[in-house]
Amino acid sequence: MARMATTRRVVVSTIGAWFFGFLIFFPILWMVLASFKTELEAFAVPPSFLLFHWTTENYATVQERSDYFHHAMNSIIIAGGSTLIALLIAIPAAWSMAFSPTKRTKDILLWMLSTKMMPPVGVLVPIYLIYKSFGLLDSRIGLVFILCLGNLPIVIWMLFTYFKEIPRDILEAARMDGATIGRELVYVLTPMAIPGLASTLLLNLILAWNEAFWTLNLSTSNAAPLTTFIASYSSPEGLFWAKLSAASTLAIAPILVLGWFSQKQLVRGLTFGAVK
């Protein structure tokens, strides 16, 4: 039964929720506005909220001066590559644990989870030295590799919880009908697993896109994704706010859209299925 909602209650909670929602969102909005200002207006006191001279020149300048697309491409390759490889490794593993569990499955899952608990800074030194001696510093392949391993436990966990929900009876039925494991995988499991796969893919893309420990420490220019690129704006004091805002807006826009689509799965993925 739906809760009785008096008009007054609806009005009060609506105003409250919109107010606080807007407050939380405001820094992002303010950044987007700044990206359309001139540098002078972005820095001006008192600030102008909407009545400024709107310009898109910052976006052009960011591309011209600092080759924005090079870094965006790095982000796409690093986030996309690490996600795809992680999925390729995780799908068979999660499938096997969900459908042919053994006594040790639970231990293996928890052990995988515990590898995610290791603070990256604990292994920064050896990874840095290994990368240095193999010439992997500032290389995309090096970052693909490390982000893939870093997110692998989350990917396996998410897939496992989704695969677990596929009803067993369907598999039994397919087996009765004489389907081989290969056919079972292609015709029965895959169609049912696609929603879970899609949300896992999405969440992992977001995590990899925003990862800012390994990318900052292991890349400088050639392989630098957007996280490192934006960090390069930290040195000059003040003068480049509009350009910083334009570069930042471009860097977060695609992921914000993806994130909004995947917010339900986000809870599940980030809590390892502990909250659904």
Added chain:
Amino acid sequence: MATRQTQFLARSLLTPAVGLLFIWMIVPLALTIYFSTLHYSLLDPGSESFVGLENFRYFLTDPAFLASLQNTLVLVGSVLALTILLGIPLALLMDQPVIGRNFVRLMVIAPFFVMPTVSALVWKNLLMHPVSGLFAWLASLFGLTPIDWFNDVPLLAVILIVTWQWLPFATLILLTALQSLDEEQKEAAEMDGASAVSTFIYITLPHLARPITVVILIETIFLLTVFAEIFVTTGGGPGLQTTNIAFLIYSQALIQFDVGSASAGGLVAVVIANVVAFFLVRIVGRNLEA
């Protein structure tokens, strides 16, 4: 029914993932342990020598370690407290009949998707700049002296930025949990004449106990290693005021090139994280059985 053949198949499907994660966990960790017993400076290659526990003695008695441990605890504790104390009322509010709730949800969750370097720099410059920042302008509207955030209260500034990033996470999880709360139970309580406050204390809060625990543990794991926000705003300063353990280890490794004591510090960080991980794994493990 598992035949021997499917068992074999299942195992071979699992092996690559287990093997990779095993190598990923064991090799760097073993190297960290090994390096931590060496005198090893990248500035002075070839001079590596075994020094036993000397690096640990050096790292643990370094005043910078105590300062950074304290900063880490203050940072983690404050952000946890703020995200939960603000997250609960926010989630309760969003659980009310709100017109356009989906849109409000989008606004609230947005900061979580902003990459750390962007949120840190936007806050540092556009909002917290002592002259041209929005906060300075707001303060002057009320006739107050603007705060020079990164000089006067640098750690608080970092705490606010990180809180803004993690508040959506806490709110979203608490909201998800609230929405799974049985409406009938609440209605029954209301019909029995329970006040809103006692409904909250006796029904809602116990229901939120588990999600709150999960939020605390997961946030702790990420907050213990906050790095990018400090890297782009303060560089650990002024002095050591915003140096946390993660940043201290980074600066010993890649600024001072002291591999030995950075490795010792890395192990200390691993131990601290493991204490938290132990509890999280237990909670998640209990959930697996249900």
